[in-house]
Amino acid sequence: MLTVENLTKVFGQVRAVDALTFEVRPGMVTGFLGPNGAGKSTTMRMMLGLDRPTAGTATINGLPYRDLDHPLRQVGALLDASWIHPNRSARSHLRWMAASNGIPRRRVDEVLDTVGLSTVATKRAGGFSLGMKQRLGLAGAMLGDPHTLLFDEPVNGLDPEGIVWIRGFMRSLAAQGRTVLVSSHLLTEMSLTADHLVVIGQGKLIADCSVAEFTSRAASSVRVRSPQLPDLHRVLAEAGLRVTPGMAPDGRPVLDVADAVTDQVGDIAAHAGIALHELTGTGASLEEVFMTMTAGAVQYHGGGPAGPAAQGGPR
Numbered sequence: 001m002l003t004v005e006n007l008t009k010v011f012g013q014v015r016a017v018d019a020l021t022f023e024v025r026p027g028m029v030t031g032f033l034g035p036n037g038a039g040k041s042t043t044m045r046m047m048l049g050l051d052r053p054t055a056g057t058a059t060i061n062g063l064p065y066r067d068l069d070h071p072l073r074q075v076g077a078l079l080d081a082s083w084i085h086p087n088r089s090a091r092s093h094l095r096w097m098a099a100s101n102g103i104p105r106r107r108v109d110e111v112l113d114t115v116g117l118s119t120v121a122t123k124r125a126g127g128f129s130l131g132m133k134q135r136l137g138l139a140g141a142m143l144g145d146p147h148t149l150l151f152d153e154p155v156n157g158l159d160p161e162g163i164v165w166i167r168g169f170m171r172s173l174a175a176q177g178r179t180v181l182v183s184s185h186l187l188t189e190m191s192l193t194a195d196h197l198v199v200i201g202q203g204k205l206i207a208d209c210s211v212a213e214f215t216s217r218a219a220s221s222v223r224v225r226s227p228q229l230p231d232l233h234r235v236l237a238e239a240g241l242r243v244t245p246g247m248a249p250d251g252r253p254v255l256d257v258a259d260a261v262t263d264q265v266g267d268i269a270a271h272a273g274i275a276l277h278e279l280t281g282t283g284a285s286l287e288e289v290f291m292t293m294t295a296g297a298v299q300y301h302g303g304g305p306a307g308p309a310a311q312g313g314p315r
Helices: 042-045 090-100 106-114 132-142 160-173 187-193 210-213 229-238 262-271 286-293
Strands: 002-011 014-024 028-033 055-060 075-078 148-152 179-183 196-201 202-212 221-225 242-247 255-260 280-282
Touching: 002 042, 014 042, 014 055, 014 179, 014 196, 014 202, 028 042, 028 160, 028 187, 042 055, 042 148, 042 179, 075 132, 090 106, 090 132, 106 132, 106 179, 106 242, 132 148, 132 160, 187 210, 187 286, 196 210, 196 286, 202 210, 210 286, 221 262, 229 242, 229 255, 229 262, 262 280
Parallel strands: 028 179, 028 196, 075 148, 148 179
Antiparallel strands: 002 014, 002 055, 196 202, 221 255, 221 280, 242 255
């Protein structure tokens, strides 16, 4: 288990991480989300002893990383896929890592096969694509068969097949009872991969909950279709609901009921004796809720369209 308690990091006048407290439990994939500059990478670096906290602690099964015996056997991490000597082969890169922690050399070929790099094991890592470097970084993280894994943007540079593969890979690691923390900006991918979310903004904790609980924080709506649409509109409005006429994809008229759930709309219709042909609840996506929850914590905002015309001419 990863435990963060009042973790704080100050760089000069900037409070990059501000009294964070959360746990990353085994047996599930925990997504670590936040806008650019939120403090995710700094937090993960402090977990691994690469940055010294200004205050607070980050421990792995009760111990700081520096106190772990043979740390690669207990914690695997991928923070920077480019952290590879360009003139070493993939196999040589992993062999020196294995030697540093007393890991058998046979394990090197096992993890190369796991990540799909066996055919390029003797190639210079400097010639690898970003996606191949990501796979090599994953092999390094798995080298000691650790119980705890930290991945920072692991799908960066992967093709669609690789993204699907790593999604299944991370979920299989969690299913084995391991502790898995994954930082990513691909929110749609996180909605398919993560079981739990830790969301931060400007170094502070915003949410620590399941994916379902997080997305439920946004108002839901209901789409309803009936042969008695005018009557249904009337009774829903009389019940105090906000109703908007709409059109289904097939062109049939529907009603969209804001801030409501299907049970509520169905009960009102039943009480009025109105037949329903469709009753569908819609909720916000992880991306939509994330944008709403972190709106006040975004450090860098995009501007309008680029170019001289958008800028009112050259300056």
